[in-house]
Amino acid sequence: MIDFIQNLISGIAVGCIYALAALGFVLVYKSSRVINFSNGQFIAIGAFAAYALTVWVGLPVLLAALLAMLLTAGLGFLVERVFLRRMVGQPIISVIMVTIGLASVLDGLMYLTPFGSGNFTFPQFLPPGGLELAGINISYPQLMAIGFTMVFLLLFGWFFQRSVLGIAMRAVADDQMASMSLGVSVRRVFGLAWAVAGLTAAAAGIVVGTVSGLNQDGLIAIGLAVFPAVILGGLDSVPGAVVGGIVIGVLQSFSTAYLDGVLGQIGLVGGGSQYAVPFVVLLVMLWFKPHGLFGTEEIERV
Amino acid sequence: MRNPWAQTGNYRTSYEQDTTIFANYREIVSVVLLLVALCLLPLFLERSQVLVLNFILIYAIAVLGLNITTGYAGLISVGQAAFMGVGAYTVALAAPSLPFWLTIPLGGFVAAIAGFIVGIPSLRVKHLYLALATLAFQEIFVWVVGRSPALAQGAAIPVEMRNFLGLEISFRNHNYFWYYIILFVLVLMVIAWRNLLRGKYGRALIAVRDNDRAADAMGMDPGRTKLFAFALGAFYGGVAGGLLAYMQRAVVVEEFTLARSVTLLAMAIVGGLGTVVGSLLGPAFMKFLQIYVERLSEWMKANPFIQSITPAGVDVASALLPLSFGLVIVLFLVFEPRGLYNWWRLLRSYFRTWPFKY
Amino acid sequence: MKRGFVLAMMVALGLALAQGRTVNLLWSGAITGPTSDVGGPYAAGIEDYCKYANEQKLIPNVTLNCIVRDDQYQNPNTQRILEEALDRAKPAIYLGYSTGAMLQLKPLINEVRLPTIPASAHIGLIEPPHNQYMFLPVSSYSEQFVALLEYINRTKKNARVALVVNPSPFGRAVVDVSRRAAARLGQTIVDVREVGGGNLDNTALLRALDAAGVEFILHQNVAGPVANILKDAKRLGLDKKIKQLGAIYTGGSDLIRLAGDAAEGYLWASSYYTLDENAPGINLQKQLAQKYNRSADILNSTNYTAGMLAAAIAVEAMKRAAQRFNGRIDNATVYQALIGMNGPNAFKPGFAVSTKAGIEIDFTRTEQTGAEGLRILEVKGGKFVPVTEPFTSTLFRQVRNP
Incomplete structure (x- = not known):
């Protein structure tokens, strides 16, 4: 039982990282219907920016993290301005391809710096070890991940329910044309969505940095885990992104704990089911409930 | 009667004329000339240059398939490399017992079945969601291969063919031999592509892409049409994968990853979606871009002057490849969404009326 | 001109x-x-x-x-x-x-x-x-793994071992020969797991291996994933209970930088001299x-x-x-x-x-x-220090081919 709870909690902690990354992704999709394939690159850039600001510039960690998040948000804003804005009204495939091309451009930009290859370690600012409670262990970086996610969720909740800008974003997501005619600046909303996407991706990256070492490939790979999370939660649902992320994290933890042993018996040697399970979930969701747990169902009649 | 050799435009007046493969005699002649040129080309090239051509032609076949799913039916696929992989592994398993002219189509069919299964969600959902279905398939494919002892867990399975009708195939002629085989298959696949897409199915695909509700109202079944597109696109991928297996003499899972799928999609976009010419130009452009950028970055690394003006810690040479790859995609999408095909079209229309301006 | x-x-x-x-x-x-x-x-x-x-x-x-x-x-x-x-x-x-x-x-x-x-x-x-x-x-990865198993056998007979390998042909290379060698030595290979980069939490993995009675984990991987597993093992208090060892690409200065003091006690098979x-x-x-x-x-x-x-x-x-x-x-x-x-x-x-x-x-x-000579090095005080004389695995030559 203790094992079960421990696996659950560790899964939630990892899932919160996915949830953070998924939040921004969903926001972009919600406002502009763009599927962002460069999310992993934003995660990496956020993490590396924080690393550079603490280790090279010598800023205190928290300040550096905050600055890195703002910088990445700025990058998101810039990217929308330079690339995505030109794609308004273009077919979906073009827009998706632009984000793929963008991913490659951002990769290239990272290669310009020493971060393109090699491993980096974030300076330790949290105490080592973790909280120990009745045999359940959770590390401080993991606690931080959970905390970050909660904070962002609350912020987003407030933002979308109460603030004018948030309501404008929801309006744009609902009906672009109508909100434009009511005087909402769709451009600003798009830009803002990308900025927030950059912000949350950077937050995810920084958390990853405190949990493990920084490596470009590893960070970008985390961006891929976002897709199952958002499909599970529903592409356009903010709480869905969080729930989806957490469920995927827990599923990965459980599949390592309980599924890996079973696989060998059906001829698939080596376990590692945590890499496949999220994508199996993604396929199954597409087959049976494509709009996810919380997504808006689009009903079309002919 | 008009002189068909002097036609300068589209003189089609009936549906039958509109479904012909070639618009006029000049097109036939130019295609034949191109084919002859392609057949003679290896005579002037080194072995390793033919290798590059082989890669381009194989990718062209895969991109043709992608142009059915993505270009015609409008379904974004980031799993074409996995379909290639299905074909390649089928070939690897079948090659010891079957001749290559059977294994390659077999690989195509197995890939088509995989495409059919992956396409099932298209009965319910649209565009974006399907892109993610192919993404999932791509990841699951690599995972399953890595865990199947029967597939060497992703390590190399040798695919060797040393003899064809008494002709010994060795290092000396391997690339040349496969060049002609690949070219032959490519021509077949192009003919099939053109034939298929000028008929009922092709028009159904376009209709579904442009407005699936309207297509539905007109009696086409959008779900089934999309499934068909998926299976067919995967078939092309499978055939390309099978050829790649023979050409590389072994199947390794690293050839069939997400990165390769993305590259194929980029080739299709840069070439121009939904066109034969684009399917050829795209892979060629991307391959040569890679080769020349690689050369440029090597030159930069070796050049003391460039090294002296770049600040410490900045590595321009390594960044060039991913940067150029990404920029090419983005710039094409922004400035020339119709791809290289459009340049080709402009060039052709210029020469059609040459020396007159219009 | x-x-x-x-x-x-x-x-x-x-x-x-x-x-x-x-x-x-x-x-x-x-x-x-x-x-x-x-x-x-x-x-x-x-x-x-x-x-x-x-x-x-x-x-x-x-x-x-x-x-x-x-x-x-x-x-x-x-x-x-x-x-x-x-x-x-x-x-x-x-x-x-x-x-x-x-x-x-x-x-x-x-x-x-x-x-x-x-x-x-x-x-x-x-x-x-x-x-x-x-x-x-x-020496090949396989030989390094057999040498590591032999080294384990010197300190503990009939050990229970788990292999954690990279999800790639590179990682999987060692599995078969290790099974044969372990059978000869009377060791049990309890589990083989594939773990790649971006392994943010290894609690489930380590707990499952611990529950299966694993005493040694052998890594065939790159430094990043191994460092994360070492850190988690230390956090869960399993670092004393489960000894971790690995082949050539798992160790080196990268591992020490990434894992910090969690790397202490990690054993590494390497043929190369260290910088010291x-x-x-x-x-x-x-x-x-x-x-x-x-x-x-x-x-x-x-x-x-x-x-x-x-x-x-x-x-x-x-x-x-x-x-x-x-x-x-x-x-x-x-x-x-x-x-x-x-x-x-x-x-x-x-x-x-x-x-x-x-x-x-x-x-x-x-x-x-x-x-063909290799040594086992151990992390002591943030440095890899050889703990054995150079030796050649004799068992490897016997079990190389099935």
Whole structure:
């Protein structure tokens, strides 16, 4: 039982990282219907920016993290301005391809710096070890991940329910044309969505940095885990992104704990089911409930 | 009667004329000339240059398939490399017992079945969601291969063919031999592509892409049409994968990853979606871009002057490849969404009326 | 104008003649792209050793031209670079890189009889078919794993072991031979798990292994994932209960930097000397790194040592080929020189440890592994310290083939 709870909690902690990354992704999709394939690159850039600001510039960690998040948000804003804005009204495939091309451009930009290859370690600012409670262990970086996610969720909740800008974003997501005619600046909303996407991706990256070492490939790979999370939660649902992320994290933890042993018996040697399970979930969701747990169902009649 | 050799435009007046493969005699002649040129080309090239051509032609076949799913039916696929992989592994398993002219189509069919299964969600959902279905398939494919002892867990399975009708195939002629085989298959696949897409199915695909509700109202079944597109696109991928297996003499899972799928999609976009010419130009452009950028970055690394003006810690040479790859995609999408095909079209229309301006 | 051009050509030709012939050596590997953290220092090692060889005129009357190219870890690029070189530069020897590409190119390499020294130490490369021209500079991953199992057996009989490997052919290479070796030693391989990069939490893995009674975890991986597992094990208090060990690419300065004090007690199988030791190869490495302005990261990397060793073997083989065959340096003579590198003619550059017989690098026609001696090193006080004498796994030779 203790094992079960421990696996659950560790899964939630990892899932919160996915949830953070998924939040921004969903926001972009919600406002502009763009599927962002460069999310992993934003995660990496956020993490590396924080690393550079603490280790090279010598800023205190928290300040550096905050600055890195703002910088990445700025990058998101810039990217929308330079690339995505030109794609308004273009077919979906073009827009998706632009984000793929963008991913490659951002990769290239990272290669310009020493971060393109090699491993980096974030300076330790949290105490080592973790909280120990009745045999359940959770590390401080993991606690931080959970905390970050909660904070962002609350912020987003407030933002979308109460603030004018948030309501404008929801309006744009609902009906672009109508909100434009009511005087909402769709451009600003798009830009803002990308900025927030950059912000949350950077937050995810920084958390990853405190949990493990920084490596470009590893960070970008985390961006891929976002897709199952958002499909599970529903592409356009903010709480869905969080729930989806957490469920995927827990599923990965459980599949390592309980599924890996079973696989060998059906001829698939080596376990590692945590890499496949999220994508199996993604396929199954597409087959049976494509709009996810919380997504808006689009009903079309002919 | 008009002189068909002097036609300068589209003189089609009936549906039958509109479904012909070639618009006029000049097109036939130019295609034949191109084919002859392609057949003679290896005579002037080194072995390793033919290798590059082989890669381009194989990718062209895969991109043709992608142009059915993505270009015609409008379904974004980031799993074409996995379909290639299905074909390649089928070939690897079948090659010891079957001749290559059977294994390659077999690989195509197995890939088509995989495409059919992956396409099932298209009965319910649209565009974006399907892109993610192919993404999932791509990841699951690599995972399953890595865990199947029967597939060497992703390590190399040798695919060797040393003899064809008494002709010994060795290092000396391997690339040349496969060049002609690949070219032959490519021509077949192009003919099939053109034939298929000028008929009922092709028009159904376009209709579904442009407005699936309207297509539905007109009696086409959008779900089934999309499934068909998926299976067919995967078939092309499978055939390309099978050829790649023979050409590389072994199947390794690293050839069939997400990165390769993305590259194929980029080739299709840069070439121009939904066109034969684009399917050829795209892979060629991307391959040569890679080769020349690689050369440029090597030159930069070796050049003391460039090294002296770049600040410490900045590595321009390594960044060039991913940067150029990404920029090419983005710039094409922004400035020339119709791809290289459009340049080709402009060039052709210029020469059609040459020396007159219009 | 034209005359000037001809004159310049003459001068260039004269210079070339005065310097003797040029012999080509080819390396292609991942300087960028995946695994570039290994490929970068490896390439630097080769480049620097080549410059050094030319400056010292290690091969008399011959200018060495080292072609070092970046294939971005893509097999089609590796194949293109190799075939291009076969057409034009005609390298006397080829230094390879990744497991996948090398396995794929094996038939081609065998057909053109090109002596090849890959960076990957996958056992499949030197196993038939098509293995004749492959030479591993140091013992294969499989041999390292058997040696680790033997080492465990010295401290604890009938141990329960789990293998954690990278999800790739590189990682999986060790599984089969380890099973056979463990069966011989009376050990139990409880589980084999695949763990790759981005393993943010390993609680479930470690707890499952702990519940299965695992006492030792053997890693065949790169430093990143291993460091994360070590950190989690320490946090969960399993670091005392489960001992962790690993093969060549798991250790080195990267692991210590990534895992911090969680790395303490980690055991590492390596054939190379560490940077703290006074060995001729290591001294040369330090000297060259300083001379060619290499960063501390590169100097401290085992992969820099590995690249230098590979280049050193290649250069030595060319030198011996020239001596034995009247200055003829081509694939055939270099191959002969390589397989003659044994007994009194073994090569001793001082990058890797020697076996008991005092032999560092030796090859024969059938024994295609260079340095067969290896040591187990342990992290003590943030440094890898050897805890065994150099030894050669005897069991490996018995269980290599099923």
